[in-house]
Amino acid sequence: MSGIDIKDQIDALVQELKLHNYNYYVLAMPTISDYDFDQKLKQLEALEKEYPAFLSSDSPTQKVGGEITKNFTTITHKWPMMSLGNTYNEQDLIDFDQRIKKAIGDNFEYVCELKFDGLSMSLTYENGKLARAVTRGDGTKGDDVTANVKTIRNIPTTISGEKIPDYFDIRGEVFMHHAAFEKLNQERIENGEAVFANPRNFASGTVKMQDSAEVAKRPLDCFLYFLYSDNNPFKTHWESLQAVKSWGFKISEESKLCPTIQDVLSFIKIWDEKRFGLSYDIDGIVIKVNSYAQQQELGFTAKSPRWAISYKYKAQEVETVLEKVTYQVGRTGAVTPVANLKPVLLAGTTVKRATLHNANEIERLDLHEGDTVLVEKGGEIIPKVIQVNLDKRLPNAQKIAYIHDCPECDTPLVRTEGEAVHYCPNDEGCPPQIVGRMQHFISRKAMNIEGIGSETVEALYQKGLLKHISDIYTLKNHEEDLKNLERFGAKSITNLIEGIEKSKQMPFEKVLFGLGIRYVGATVALKLAKHFKTIDHISVANFEELIAADEIGERIAQSVIEYFTNPKHQQEIAKLKEAGLNFEIEEKEVVLQSENLSGKTFIISGVFENYSREQLKDIIEANGGKILSSISAKLNYLVAGDNMGPAKLEKANKLQIPIITEQDLLTLIQ
Numbered sequence: 001m002s003g004i005d006i007k008d009q010i011d012a013l014v015q016e017l018k019l020h021n022y023n024y025y026v027l028a029m030p031t032i033s034d035y036d037f038d039q040k041l042k043q044l045e046a047l048e049k050e051y052p053a054f055l056s057s058d059s060p061t062q063k064v065g066g067e068i069t070k071n072f073t074t075i076t077h078k079w080p081m082m083s084l085g086n087t088y089n090e091q092d093l094i095d096f097d098q099r100i101k102k103a104i105g106d107n108f109e110y111v112c113e114l115k116f117d118g119l120s121m122s123l124t125y126e127n128g129k130l131a132r133a134v135t136r137g138d139g140t141k142g143d144d145v146t147a148n149v150k151t152i153r154n155i156p157t158t159i160s161g162e163k164i165p166d167y168f169d170i171r172g173e174v175f176m177h178h179a180a181f182e183k184l185n186q187e188r189i190e191n192g193e194a195v196f197a198n199p200r201n202f203a204s205g206t207v208k209m210q211d212s213a214e215v216a217k218r219p220l221d222c223f224l225y226f227l228y229s230d231n232n233p234f235k236t237h238w239e240s241l242q243a244v245k246s247w248g249f250k251i252s253e254e255s256k257l258c259p260t261i262q263d264v265l266s267f268i269k270i271w272d273e274k275r276f277g278l279s280y281d282i283d284g285i286v287i288k289v290n291s292y293a294q295q296q297e298l299g300f301t302a303k304s305p306r307w308a309i310s311y312k313y314k315a316q317e318v319e320t321v322l323e324k325v326t327y328q329v330g331r332t333g334a335v336t337p338v339a340n341l342k343p344v345l346l347a348g349t350t351v352k353r354a355t356l357h358n359a360n361e362i363e364r365l366d367l368h369e370g371d372t373v374l375v376e377k378g379g380e381i382i383p384k385v386i387q388v389n390l391d392k393r394l395p396n397a398q399k400i401a402y403i404h405d406c407p408e409c410d411t412p413l414v415r416t417e418g419e420a421v422h423y424c425p426n427d428e429g430c431p432p433q434i435v436g437r438m439q440h441f442i443s444r445k446a447m448n449i450e451g452i453g454s455e456t457v458e459a460l461y462q463k464g465l466l467k468h469i470s471d472i473y474t475l476k477n478h479e480e481d482l483k484n485l486e487r488f489g490a491k492s493i494t495n496l497i498e499g500i501e502k503s504k505q506m507p508f509e510k511v512l513f514g515l516g517i518r519y520v521g522a523t524v525a526l527k528l529a530k531h532f533k534t535i536d537h538i539s540v541a542n543f544e545e546l547i548a549a550d551e552i553g554e555r556i557a558q559s560v561i562e563y564f565t566n567p568k569h570q571q572e573i574a575k576l577k578e579a580g581l582n583f584e585i586e587e588k589e590v591v592l593q594s595e596n597l598s599g600k601t602f603i604i605s606g607v608f609e610n611y612s613r614e615q616l617k618d619i620i621e622a623n624g625g626k627i628l629s630s631i632s633a634k635l636n637y638l639v640a641g642d643n644m645g646p647a648k649l650e651k652a653n654k655l656q657i658p659i660i661t662e663q664d665l666l667t668l669i670q
């Protein structure tokens, strides 16, 4: 091959890998597997080694793949956040061990740790207090996500114990447990929102959100695994792990001291099986030389330490045959295709079904009838179809055509231009929608009605006793019919009727969420309720008025308008009003404490140290001030906490509006 050919080949690989890095780190939507990515990276590394003249300093082999964003303050890491060399085979580990022995002799130990599959985080503590939390970013600089990280329960904001350096960084992995992932993703499907492909993407997307109150609702966790300090009081990594645990940090209990590479290999073998029993994802094992002095001797390459390496497990994949595609209809009418597979054993369980998400996914896979497909199981309970084995495609196999009509009620499906999901529009007559809507209404996050469960709703629907949400409130007139229900005794009936009565006390925002308006999740319902105060105001609001409310976008606004223009929905609301449900937000009566802020207007934004936004609002109103809904020239003060959206800040600066802290506000009212 000529030099020009080699250079072209290297350039092409560099460009391709940069694109994959962007897809993976910035968009959180990789288009190739980690294994294939790592193989390409190794190929590039080998070429650059052989032809060093073509190695450029911004090659993906020389740099960490992530980026910083414009949404957060940029912080330079005191100690760069590096990557780890990786391998998928044992021989490379034996070679790694040989290299280390050559450099530092035989007298050393390894620490083996699980390689948590989340996103790395650097926490800085000053005088025992969490000062900053910063993402890895490009390795040199990262995003300041302190406010979001403070919502993670297992990360202490103050620590105490022995030998705590005045200033140190501690690094770890932020991740989401499977159970939380499944639950939140399910809620997203039901609200018609895009789903996350895996817990890692969900965790990474969450940490980078602008609204910390939203972050707080998505349970994240964190294992810590590196301590950095100018005056590190410990001699080994292992010792530091035990110490940080005593200071209040969460470390993994699965880490192990391994004197030889043979011990390392058996640790890897054990966890190859055992990892499927964990409540979170790992993608491999990290092997670190224990002694700090020896770590220093070994040093670093441009991108990673020479004293550590990761062994990565290949994703668990298996081939099987697609038997048929079936379709599920959810409560909002969203139709989800499901691949029914020839049962096959994968990662310890028998897999029969896999999600296909939507029509785009079927198109992406170019799925044909009877195809042999590759199925992968990550941490999720429901596995995914990764690709089709084209060599095994049957001759004359028909392409899978997405259904035109609802599998439950035969109504032609609709799909809005540009949207991924098909819907069944027959919300009044499609059984899973009718039942799903009522099940949603009674659910814990909505009206939380005790004494009635999902199965009871289904049974009452079958008996013709429930069809609309409002029918729930007339059940008390049907005691005789209720008695005829199987396994439904007098006690159950009393509980049910009491539970229903009690639900009339639920606040307006829960009722609004319970109605199941598409895209109106619990948070959106609360924002709408606060902004418009009553259902009557919401139902007559036009598009401009809706999008003027905090966090209400065009898609939500459109959906709210569609909902309220339907006369059937209006009738339903009238009945629920008659039943005595809350359709107005309960305004706390403002007891004026002073007139110090009278005539002054405020907007509160961000996350605060001492008060919640709600409390600050009460303080302002109690002193005669008024809260505005958006920044305009009329605004007197912007009360800003951590992590305020950059757009707001820019607008306030442009209009030269004074930006004050919570302390400034307290001074104003004294």
Ligand SMILES: NC(=O)c1ccc[n+]([C@@H]2O[C@H](COP(=O)([O-])OP(=O)(O)OC[C@H]3O[C@@H](n4cnc5c(N)ncnc54)[C@H](O)[C@@H]3O)[C@@H](O)[C@H]2O)c1
Binding pocket: 020, 021, 023, 024, 025, 030, 031, 032, 033, 034, 035, 037, 038, 064, 065, 082, 083, 084, 086, 113, 114, 115, 116, 117, 118, 119, 120, 121, 136, 172, 173, 225, 286, 310
């Ligand atoms: N599929 C794609 O398109 C694509 C694109 C880019 C990157 N990737 C994947 O990401 C990898 C590169 O990511 P990377 O640079 O973060 O490397 P890495 O994920 O292979 O290893 C480094 C990271 O491991 C994490 N880690 C977890 N547990 C740890 C522990 N106990 N101790 C130390 N670190 C621990 C840390 O976050 C650290 O930053 C690639 O190898 C590839 O598999 C895939």
Ligand SMILES: [Zn+2]
Binding pocket: 329, 406, 407, 408, 409, 410, 411, 424, 425, 426, 429, 430, 431
């Ligand atoms: Zn239908």
